[in-house]
Amino acid sequence: MTIYDFLTVNKPEGYSSCCALPDHALLGAAGNDWVAGAFEGMMMRSLYSIRRQAMMNYLLARKVRRQIVKPSEENRAAMHKALIKASALPVVDPLISFLTGFHLDREAVAAEARHLATETEHRELVKVGIALLGSFGKIEDIDTILLPLGRHEEFTFYVAPAVKALLGDDRNRVLLPLADEVDGWGRLAVLYELNFTDLAVKDYLLRYGCRNRLGLEEAANLCATKGDLAGTLDALAKGETLPDPELYRGICDIFMGLLAFDGVHDSINDYKHGHRARVSFVVLTQKHRELALMDPRTEEILKKMR
DSSP states (O other): OOHHHHHTTTOOTTOOTTOOOTTGGGGHHHHHTSOTTHHHHHHHTSSOOOOOOHHHHHHHHHHHHHHHHSOOHHHHHHHHHHHTTSOSTTTHHHHHHHHHHTTOOHHHHHHHHHHHHHSOSOHHHHHHHHHHHHHHOOTHHIIIIIHHHHTSTTTHHHHHHHHHHHHGGGTHHHHHHHHTTOOSHHHHHHHTTSOTTOHHHHHHIIIIITOOTTOTTTTHHHHHHHTTHHHHHHHHHHSSSOOOHHHHHHHHHHHHHHTOOOSSSOOTTTSTTHHHHHHHHHHHHHHOTTHHHHOTTHHHHHHHHO
């Protein structure tokens, strides 16, 4: 069964955004250790080099070009064999660059990308297909291919940038709903691709952005920075109106993440406006003592700030 069919036509019972995929057994012991989306997420935030030699990437791109220019089952099999030798992560950007330089027919590239994304049984092939659709596909591919795959966290890391490439500044209308359908590495992948100039996104980050099954620490600094936590708290502290419960709980989520001090994630000391945010939070909670009832973590947050 192709992965696309598994996630669409034949959705498994109890389907979740991180359920095991049909190619799970093909990954071997090392591959089975990774939670959906974790490999890309961990590699991108580590010091581990994911680059490959330019010649290797060029030779790989030539195999892809051969299938696009002279499509055949033999050329396709050779292309698939070459693509699955390595993770898609270090391959997709150089591949797109080379294919663009080859000046191939864009629709021919898109057709092969759709085949990779929907007609193959190996996740790395699907990832390459998704990435290629971001550069060579059409907006129509978002609803028919990208979103059905992106709702599984193994592929959200590739789908979010593809949607960004296809929609540009208008991407939030697709990415925000997708963020609510994934919860883990996939959710983090979406957050980083949002258009932060949108006021609705700033509000979303403050209210819901930090919540993640991986822990509040994962996106706390991102939500504080891009959601303008300090500015929002300044306005609330100077005003007389209570924040609504959803907003206040979201603010507490962010502080709990920033005040974890686990040595791994960004803390409030890494947030540029951390001091301002702390001062305004103290002023706000002193002015409105009832906030402690709105979220019982208030006292714990104040204690950690001291």
